[in-house]
Amino acid sequence: MFDYLAIGLTNVLTFTNLTAIIVGTALGLFVGAMPGLSATMAIAILLPLTFNMPPATGLSMLASLYMGAMYGGSIAAILINTPGTPAAAATVLDGYPMAQQGRAGKALGISLFASLVGGLLSSIALLTIAPILGGVALQFGPVELFAVAVLGITIIGSLSQGSAIKGLLSGVVGLLLAMIGMDPITGSARFTFGILNLYSGVSFTVALIGLFSIPQAIRLIEKDEKAKAVINSFKDKMLPTLAEIKQIGVTVIRSSFIGIFTGIIPGTGGDTACWFGYNEAKRFSKNRDNFGKGDIEGVAASEAANNAVVGGALIPTLTLGIPGSSATAIIMGALMVHGIMPGPTLMTEYADVTYTLIWALLISNFAMFLEGLLFTKAAIHVTRVPNKVLAPIIIILCVIGAFAINNSFFDVYMMLIFGLLGYFMDKIGMPTAPMVVGLILGQMLNVSLHQSLMISGGSWLIFFSNPISTVLLIIAAISVFQATPFSARLVKSVKAALSKS
Amino acid sequence: MKKTTKIAIASIITIVFAVVFYIQTFKMSKTSYQLPRILIGIIILLAIGMYLESRSKARKEAPQDSAHKEENNDKLHYDRVIIFILAIATYIFTIKILGYFIVTPIFIVGIFMYLKALKLKSALIIAAFFTIFVYMLFIQFLHLPIPITMF
Numbered sequence: 001m002f003d004y005l006a007i008g009l010t011n012v013l014t015f016t017n018l019t020a021i022i023v024g025t026a027l028g029l030f031v032g033a034m035p036g037l038s039a040t041m042a043i044a045i046l047l048p049l050t051f052n053m054p055p056a057t058g059l060s061m062l063a064s065l066y067m068g069a070m071y072g073g074s075i076a077a078i079l080i081n082t083p084g085t086p087a088a089a090a091t092v093l094d095g096y097p098m099a100q101q102g103r104a105g106k107a108l109g110i111s112l113f114a115s116l117v118g119g120l121l122s123s124i125a126l127l128t129i130a131p132i133l134g135g136v137a138l139q140f141g142p143v144e145l146f147a148v149a150v151l152g153i154t155i156i157g158s159l160s161q162g163s164a165i166k167g168l169l170s171g172v173v174g175l176l177l178a179m180i181g182m183d184p185i186t187g188s189a190r191f192t193f194g195i196l197n198l199y200s201g202v203s204f205t206v207a208l209i210g211l212f213s214i215p216q217a218i219r220l221i222e223k224d225e226k227a228k229a230v231i232n233s234f235k236d237k238m239l240p241t242l243a244e245i246k247q248i249g250v251t252v253i254r255s256s257f258i259g260i261f262t263g264i265i266p267g268t269g270g271d272t273a274c275w276f277g278y279n280e281a282k283r284f285s286k287n288r289d290n291f292g293k294g295d296i297e298g299v300a301a302s303e304a305a306n307n308a309v310v311g312g313a314l315i316p317t318l319t320l321g322i323p324g325s326s327a328t329a330i331i332m333g334a335l336m337v338h339g340i341m342p343g344p345t346l347m348t349e350y351a352d353v354t355y356t357l358i359w360a361l362l363i364s365n366f367a368m369f370l371e372g373l374l375f376t377k378a379a380i381h382v383t384r385v386p387n388k389v390l391a392p393i394i395i396i397l398c399v400i401g402a403f404a405i406n407n408s409f410f411d412v413y414m415m416l417i418f419g420l421l422g423y424f425m426d427k428i429g430m431p432t433a434p435m436v437v438g439l440i441l442g443q444m445l446n447v448s449l450h451q452s453l454m455i456s457g458g459s460w461l462i463f464f465s466n467p468i469s470t471v472l473l474i475i476a477a478i479s480v481f482q483a484t485p486f487s488a489r490l491v492k493s494v495k496a497a498l499s500k501s
Numbered sequence: 502m503k504k505t506t507k508i509a510i511a512s513i514i515t516i517v518f519a520v521v522f523y524i525q526t527f528k529m530s531k532t533s534y535q536l537p538r539i540l541i542g543i544i545i546l547l548a549i550g551m552y553l554e555s556r557s558k559a560r561k562e563a564p565q566d567s568a569h570k571e572e573n574n575d576k577l578h579y580d581r582v583i584i585f586i587l588a589i590a591t592y593i594f595t596i597k598i599l600g601y602f603i604v605t606p607i608f609i610v611g612i613f614m615y616l617k618a619l620k621l622k623s624a625l626i627i628a629a630f631f632t633i634f635v636y637m638l639f640i641q642f643l644h645l646p647i648p649i650t651m652f
Binding site: 048049051052053163165166168169172173175176179183185186188190191193214218221222223224386388389391392393395396397399400403404407409412413416420424427428429430445446449450485 | 504507508511515518519522525529530532533534535536537540541543544547548550551554557576577578579581582585586589590592593596597601605608609612613616617618619627631635638639643644645646647648
């Protein structure tokens with residue numbers, strides 16, 4: 001393991017990779033600052049740009065972009081009362097009042113400092129937990145991998161915001177779409193409907209560009225833009241004083257751990273973590289009455305939590321092949337574009353790429369801090385870019401990006417179909433992230449199922465023959481059960497019985 | 502359109518999609534159709550579940566809440582959405598024939614003008630700059646293909 005760590009560190013310190021980290025973080029910072037553009041969409045659109053890069057360089061850029069966007073989201077939240085990304089929603093509560101009080105620079109500085117600590121702690125968690133979990137996952141055979149895939153899809157589906165049924169449906173449809181193309185077991189074509197291009201399957205890269213970017217572009221134009229309460233500049237110092245660091249220290253560390261654990265759970269991301277971190281900070285604070293009125297602890301709590309999600313979400317992604325968030329699902333897609341199959345082998349067979357990515361994430365925190373100090377004033381200008389200007393630009397990047405994957409118009413048509421599907425899914429409140437995860441996990445589920453059944457001679461009881469797969473499948477069953485109305489009824493009846501007794 | 506109606510339509514489309522896939526499984530061997538058929542069964546159950554859930558939620562919702570939601574929905578410009586989607590489709594189909602350099606600036610300027618996002622002069626400058634920027638980025642810097650050929 002230490003050899004791999006050293007190899008990763010040596011790789012990341014090359015000029016190309018450091019440049020990718022610096023550029024990725026800066027792109028993330030500026031894209032994150034634009035209200036209406038999410039980190040996930042930015043990664044999806046920029047994914048094609050990494051196709052011709054070495055895998056470690058491309059992945060380092062995408063991970064750095066994710067980290068940068070998490071801080072970038074707070075710039076719009078603090079200055080124009082609109083979160084730049086959904087993960088900065090809780091930052092608005094105290095960030096904007098601080099800006100109104102003439103402390104915009106301080107709010108941004110606190111956000112930057114908390115983001116740095118959150119990001120660093122989560123990178124350290126990734127650096128320490130991932131190799132251990134990866135080592136355990138290496139022992140997994142097809143039976144355990146099947147259970148992991150089932151768990152991944154059920155958790156990401158059932159923990160999706162809104163209705164768990166819709167989340168699960170989205171995930172299972174994704175799994176079915178992954179069945180399109182040549183069956184790797186029998187070599188026969190499935191669901192190709194006579195279309196030659198479908199023999200190689202549905203490209204998840206095309207699907208994720210469409211699902212995450214086209215609906216966002218349409219959303220930008222479907223409503224009239226509200227006048228933004230803009231604060232154009234700030235004159236106060238950004239860097240927090242020692243007394244301020246002391247005041248927010250415990251909150252930042254608590255929120256960072258909240259972010260890491262939220263990130264590890266598939267299906268939950270920065271948007272959940274920021275509220276979780278904020279609410280816990282308010283609960284533990286001695287000055288809880290000041291929350292919502294421009295308290296630095298409020299800004300710190302939300303921002304530490306959302307940046308800490310990045311490293312946390314990469315833990316299940318890199319070790320088990322289950323993405324912890326929508327953004328890491330795209331990073332997982334990027335791995336597959338480079339011919340690297342996510343899962344246990346990432347920590348051994350592709351250890352050079354994986355450990356470079358982990359170190360890149362750690363270094364991106366310092367890049368984010370320095371670029372935040374240098375470019376935050378410049379990023380204020382991008383918060384004012386009208387949504388109607390962004391929409392056609394996003395579309396062009398999607399079209400050209402989808403075309404660049406295979407030099408094929410078929411991919412562009414598929415991207416548009418997935419984009420429209422994503423928009424209609426959004427209209428009925430169905431999340432798109434489980435579908436992408438389903439597309440990614442589909443083949444793993446298919447192959448591991450058939451291998452397991454071959455081992456058992458066709459008996460499904462094999463999945464309950466060892467403790468790991470049994471536990472994983474029980475957790476999956478619980479996560480599905482809690483999504484049903486029966487679970488609410490059960491909780492009610494248990495509560496009633498307890499109160500009687 | 503009420504949300505329950507939208508979900509009812511979505512459930513029906515999902516079930517039709519599942520049935521079409523189910524029919525396709527008859528052309529496959531047992532090994533190939535085993536997992537897809539399980540997934541199709543789950544999809545049909547979840548689609549029915551989604552509809553029942555929306556009906557149950559609609560019953561619980563207070564009438565004034567749903568009225569308020571309808572009011573909010575009215576603020577969406579669906580005409581704008583339809584034209585934007587048609588413009589995207591036209592862009593994709595014409596770029597194949599006319600090439601990137603002709604269609605991209607027309608698409609950008611057209612959308613800016615339709616949405617009244619910018620004045621013509623600014624729209625032309627942004628369109629020209631962005632078209633060249635994407636070309637330089639993809640072709641010159643990253644050596645990735647773009648649909649540049651005309652005819």
